[in-house]
Amino acid sequence: MTMFRVLMIHNRYKTPGGEDISTRAEVELMRAHGHDVDLWETSNEQISGTGNAALALNAIWSKSATRELRRRLAAKTYDLVHVQNSFPLLSPAILVEAAKQGLATVQHLRNYRHLCANASLFREGRICHDCAQANWPWRGILHKCYRDSRAASAVPAVSVAVHRLIGTYAKYVDAYIANSDYVRSVHIAGGFPADRIRRRYSAFTPGRQVPFGERRREILCASRLSEEKGIDHLIRTWQLQPRNGKLAIAGSGPMEADLRHLAEKDPSIVFLGQLSTEDLIDRIAHSRAVINCCLWEEPFGNTPVEGFACGVPAIVSNGGGLAESVTHEENGLIVAPGNINQLDLAIARLLDDDSLAADLGNRALITHREQFHPNIIAAQTEQIYDQALRHRQDKPLRQGGQHKCQDTTL
The missing domain is CATH 3.40.50.2000 (Glycogen Phosphorylase B;)
Known part of the structure; x- marks a missing residue:
């Protein structure tokens, strides 16, 4: 079987939620199935020590995150990076950097972050798709959708606009994992490449049965x-x-x-x-x-x-x-x-x-x-990783990439 060397990347939330739990479960799942997975996590608890201007720039294009990514890639060889959540401390810039370094890239779609200023398609007590198919969610700024502030809402809105403009999601992401068919359909309607988005339900901590x-x-x-x-x-x-x-x-x-x-x-x-x-x-x-x-x-x-x-x-x-x-x-x-x-x-x-x-x-x-058995989720993930590697090999961004997948019999 193919053994993948994966750098999993996740920006944790201040209030722990399903994304944080599922990311950890996914790391353990893929390790249990013989893959070499490292987890690079940051936490929104670090925000308290960051000025508003610096935080805004980081959310759009984090130079510190790209430097740290280069350091990690120099220290160890990976086949691909799998980004769970990059907002706000890491930014989608890490996808661009990873692709330019010759790695395949996988972006998880767990919410509506790439379409909506508050990532929920929900405002003022109702469902809202005003920005879901726009090139940038300017209405999210108008309605103060993020933290009830136009200044705060401008940060995710501008991030969406910038990365659509430079083609981050079209050119630098080799495969997407949508955690439901619905999430997949919303992103396709929003202009994301349908042929690169696979639905794969989330990984979970094993349950236990009580009579x-x-x-x-x-x-x-x-x-x-x-x-x-x-x-x-x-x-x-x-x-x-x-x-x-x-x-x-x-x-x-x-x-x-x-x-x-x-x-x-x-x-x-x-x-x-x-x-x-x-x-x-x-x-x-x-x-x-x-x-x-x-x-x-x-x-x-x-x-x-x-x-x-x-x-x-x-x-x-x-x-x-x-x-x-x-x-x-x-x-x-x-x-x-x-x-x-x-x-x-x-x-x-x-x-x-x-x-x-x-x-x-x-x-x-x-x-x-x-x-939802772990073996099913792991097999689907392996297929998506393989798809990402093939896409990056077909469309390299630079010559002489060193990060090639190795076949290892386990």
Whole structure:
């Protein structure tokens, strides 16, 4: 088999989320399948020591990141770089530099960062595609989409415009990994090369199975606590009637204080804070169901599949790529975004009907084995890496590149 030497690159968020967890899981997965993978991570916690002007320039074209990349490439030979997230400290400049150094490049599409100033296609409480097919998202500046500031919004908007103008995404990226069919379709509509975008679902930490009789009568919501996630909508729906169980909310984010206040008089709602990956999987495994009733077009949604790995069904809203993994009344329940009546009924069904919850959970585990098993994800990743290498070999940016893939029998 082909052994790939990969430099995985990721800019972590201040509030840990699904991208951070999935990136780590992906590194471990590919290492377990015999590939030489190094992880280069930066963190947004470093932003506090960076001036606004320097941060803006870094997000558009980071000279420090390209220098560090050159240093790493001089110290070790790689076949390709796989960029998970480069905003704001690394910038898409690392893709340009890697390609010019002769490496194949892979860009993960986990959100709408390359199309939208706030990366969510969501503003003022509604879905928004105003900028999704524009050469640069100037409306994101007008509407203060990023951090409610025109100055702050100008940074990601200008970054999108600059890298479209110089052809970063067309010339310097050899393959894209979209984490859902929906994300793939949105980027194709936005002008990204369809022949280079492959849908490949995210990698996950292995689940664990707990006998149904040992599970709590609890529905678990694991999410960043922000407006587009719809947690306030979930809490209000939960409070419509007395519940035969608890709602557990894991995570943190900008709406945490408001959400706690909304639920403070309801003892059936508990906040768990930010859990470690191990503690989160354990909590999922002991739950009746997991729930993600977001209001935006969730690119994919890790929690339903993490539930499936534990044999736990999911309640999800049908927006974006979130429901791609869920078949209604097969391995979970699907509701319309913002539909209180449907959500209320779905919660009641999985709390009150033991037979339904157990049956959906059993079939959720089958779904995981057939669609999301680590061997499947690893094989698809290897195919995408091979595609990227072939594309770079067909369209070299310089002569005499040293970074060639080696075939190694493992």
